[in-house]
């Protein structure tokens with residue numbers, strides 16, 4: 450597992466979505482109804498067998514994998530967990546970019562110098578990014594999760610709210626056992642089935658893991674070369690561009706129009722430069738056709754960043770902006786760079802799920818239109834926030850903060 454716990458739920462979830470989007474499964478896959486709480490687990494396992502067999506799993510592998518396996522209550526507890534408070538992005542970065550993690554990363558850059566050079570050449574992904582992901586995913590292989598992968602995924606498939614995810618990953622996990630990449634006794638991972646030093650879920654592993662150390666097995670658990678190579682391969686297929694920027698902090702012009710900010714609102718650098726965006730120290734930026742987007746992870750009061758194509762590649766690994774920022778900035782710190790100049794707005798806290806729901810309802814009450822009141826801040830909610838801010842003469846950054854909620858509560 451990783452050190453930053455509040456993230457793990459969202460992380461597995463995003464990776465699940467990616468897996469579902471990119472992998473095609475046999476129709477036979479969905480013949481078993483995943484969640485029937487009144488069905489005996491043993492009977493349910495019997496119903497998994499035809500799909501397993503259709504996916505090339507031998508009876509021997511199947512029986513060994515399920516021998517003595519019962520649902521794991523810890524997994525269900527973790528799957529249910531909704532964080533009561535959302536960690537502000539600055540706190541998340543503080544926990545990610547500790548001197549210890551930076552120091553260890555620099556040491557490992559030296560230890561695995563020749564492997565990393567080889568991976569850079571073969572996959573076109575810089576060593577600092579690979580080591581940064583390694584550091585964030587498993588604290589460099591020291592926190593990988595020690596739960597039985599089959600048991601965790603069978604639990605999710607059998608009775609979790611993530612039945613479909615659990616079932617697909619369970620079949621993927623059986624394939625790994627069938628191929629013999631890892632013995633059953635060492636087949637361990639997180640509660641959501643994320644495995645090894647770079648926390649791949651089984652479908653991602655099956656599609657992208659590679660054998661770098663040449664022993665014929667794709668061992669992301671105890672071979673750093675295989676784990677780092679698998680990550681490099683995954684970034685390669687996520688369209689990583691070697692030598693291109695990931696993210697830079699910038700200084701916005703005084704009259705910046707916040708409607709231009711947003712992850713999806715990419716424009717060529719020439720446009721941003723023409724708008725007066727400069728680097729964090731106020732120097733001019735190079736005008737080019739390279740596309741970038743302006744993001745404000747803590748609203749208009751906090752630091753602003755330009756993010757590029759490579760930032761999106763990291764989000765394919767884990768689709769959360771704080772995660773992608775942490776990976777990018779850990780990579781920078783490993784090189785001795787990466788100071789964030791502008792102060793974070795420490796008093797303007799992000800909202801949790803319940804507070805976001807309240808915010809959405811208050812916006813609706815004030816006549817703004819948005820989608821469902823679901824506590825998820827998507828583009829429609831952001832648009833409604835911006836409209837409200839504009840109407841009230843506030844900076845229209847669309848950021849759902851505690852200050853904004855307070856103001857809405859007062860009508």
Ligand SMILES: [Ca+2]
Pocket residue numbers: 660661662663664665666667668672675
């Ligand atoms: Ca290997």
